[in-house]
Amino acid sequence: MTSAPVLPQFLLLAGTAVVTCAPALWSYGGITGTALIAAVVVQAVVFATVVFIMYLSWAYGAMMSRNSLNVDTYTGKQPSFKDRVGVAFTHWMAAGLGAASSRHTPSDPVPLEAMPSSFVDKLKVNHDSTSAAAISLRGGAAGGGGTPRLAIRSSRGGTIFVGTIRMGFGHHRIAYAASSWGLDAGMGTYFHDLLNIKSREAGIIKKADGLYSYCSRLASELGGVAEKMWGAMTLSGDENSLRNSWQMAEELKPLMMELDKDVPVITSHSLVGMTAVACGFKHVINLVIDNWAQWFVVVPGAINLVQGPSNYEALLRMGVPPDQVRLAGHWVPKGVHETIDQDCRSRIARASSGVSARRLLVPVGGAGAQRKFVSGFVRNLVEPLKDGRVRLLLNAGDHASMQKSLKKCLEELGIGFKVISDFDEMKALIARLHLSIEEGEDDDSGAFMKRVLAAEEGLPPVIMFAFDDYFPAVAATDLLVPVADILCCKPSELAFYPLPKLMIRRVGDHEAHSATRAAEIGDGTPEVRTLESAAHYVEMLCSKERPDLFVSMNQQIIKNLSIGIYDGCKVAVELAAELAKL
Known part of the structure; x- marks a missing residue:
């Protein structure tokens, strides 16, 4: 340059x-x-x-x-x-x-190659051909052993690129959700994370991500004025935010210039979508995050798919062309989506029996914020954990400081817990707990509950999942959703997932509107800002005598499923396949 x-x-x-x-x-x-x-x-x-x-x-x-x-x-x-x-x-x-400068010229296109994913079968992951990751996967040297290098191949109607940026867990989670539907449809699916590509441009993104994560953690820990200032910033996505984003996308073009422009691109980060449009891709589908309309989440020239009607209407009011925005549904992985009905019926049966502990899944976000609130939330669960009303599935992600803090908290409280750091061990536990009502068993069948109690026998009140690598930290929450009863999380991308949700304190005011969406469609609570309010909702949702609210949420999820509310990623992949044939 x-x-x-x-x-x-x-x-x-x-x-x-x-x-x-x-x-x-x-x-x-x-x-x-x-x-x-x-x-x-x-x-x-x-x-x-x-x-x-x-x-x-x-x-x-x-x-x-x-x-x-x-x-x-x-x-x-x-x-x-x-x-x-x-x-x-x-x-x-x-x-x-x-x-x-008017004399600025962009960098040369970065040479790319694909590698088989180490975690997801048949998924291919794009890297720059000279990166340490690519060389390591090839076995340490060009032409050496190890995982073979793959050409990035495309076929009309049979290939998609899924573009994202590893900024926190949310964008990656949505990208993996879209990829799962592409793979299920038999399409060649290439995962294109801009931070996988060693370059000056990726360095710019990393600096921005580091600043965002730091501000999120600081606002969450300090609260008060700092939280209000950060919250206001996350709502201020005016026209200048789009001008800045597009200008950055022009800088990032070398990270996508080598890809086939005829292949549809599904993006879970608007910056990737803008970069694709700037590079000349013919078909760009942007999965709009959150439930709050802002200019920087829109990709001009792309088809912007949204999760809810209020966001759809707001983007039209802002002036987004009607042919560039559509209502699709929530971004949900294929593996979660295909068992929604049976998982809800199993939850209702376990709750109605009055003998099984309610399983609370508490994930930590990618920015590592909320340590103070999550620790306080866990401390308030001591009584229901000890008397068997609650079992805690705690995903501490890949944050060493968070893992250390939560372990210390559990030790001080004297609560029995187990730490799982092996991905395969976690999947084995999930297979053990993922039981559905079999043919011939009633929803309140004693036979079903016998199998449930046998599967839960010997498990401690708290199981903490702690990983060293990024992917297991993200994927763990998705894999645990089918066996969890209640997801306790900030109203991020997980606010749109199909299981009962306790929406705890947000990090950024834009997230408040995602909690509103969950409450309005009946599969989650409004945002709970204090530990006292959170404890009150836990009492209601985990009551063995009156599980009415919990049962109602599951029943509403089944209704939502029937009208396509959770079909967003399916719609995106079907649209990509349709556009590829044009």
Whole structure:
């Protein structure tokens, strides 16, 4: 990449200002020595700042002129002087001063290759061909042993790319959900995570992700003013957020330029979708996150699929073209979706028996926030854990500090627990617990409950899942959903999953609207902001005498399933297959 020598020119202007201003200041009587130097410096700084601001305003126009899409035209709103300066400055901070130059040229396309996934059968994962990951998978050297290198092959109607960015767990979870439907349909499915590709561009993304995760953790731990400020920022996705995102997408084009532009791309991160459109992909399907309409979650030029009607209507009101937004349904993995009905009936039967502990699944998010709230939540479960009303399935993910904190908490409380760190051991436990009502057994059959109690025999009150690797940490929650009774989580991407949910305190105000969606369709609670309120809901949902709320949620999930509410990823893959034939 080359860039114009803007910074040296900027400093030269400042120096020129000093030389220019000095004689005038010298003519002022009584100004000598230190006072003169200080005055010269102040005037030079003011002059240089004005010049720099004017440069940023000019740079905005220069950036837009070389883009593949005019965001101002798309949003229907022209930027003010302040907007132009702000967008150019933000891009300069993210991508470097040269990127804001009219003479900026992008990097060369990054050579890519595919490798078989180490975790998901038949899924292929794209890497840059010179990365440590790719070389390691090949066995340590080009042409060596190990996992064979695969060409990225495409066939009309039979291949999809699933694009994402490993920022927290949410975007990856949605991408794996879409991939599962592609694989089930027999399509060649390539998982394209921009952070898998060693490059300058991936480094830019990592810096942004690190800052986002840090702010999420800080806001969650400090609360108060810090949480309110962070919450306000997560709601402020105006036209400038789309301008900044699109400008970044232009920088990221080398990460996708080598891929076949005729193959449909399903993206779980809008930045990947924008990059695909900027690269010239013909068919881009963007899976819109959350339930709060903001400009930066929209991909201009793509088909934007949304999970709920309120978000669909809000995007239309914002001005998104009607042919670029559709209502699809929730993003749910194939493995979870195919057993929704039987899992709900099993939950109702276990609850109605009054003898089985309610299984609470508590996952920790990818940013590692909520340590304080989750620890307090666990402490409030001491009594129901000890008297057998509750069994806790605690996914501590791949956060070493979170794992250590939760272990210490459980030890202090004197609650029996087991730690599972082996992925295969976890899957064996799930197979043991995943029981459904067999033909000939009534929902409240004693035979069914005998099998349930036999499967649960010997299990401690708490089972904690703690991993070193990223994928098991993400996948564990999805795999545990069918055997869990209640998902206790912040209203993130998991707020749209088909099981009863206790929506605990959010990290970012945009998440509040996802909890509202769960409450409105009857498969989850409203957001619970305090530990006291959370404890009250646990009492209601885990009552052995009156499991009415818990049963009602499961019944509503079965109804929701019948009208396609959980079919979002299925719709996306079917749409991709249809577009590929055009």
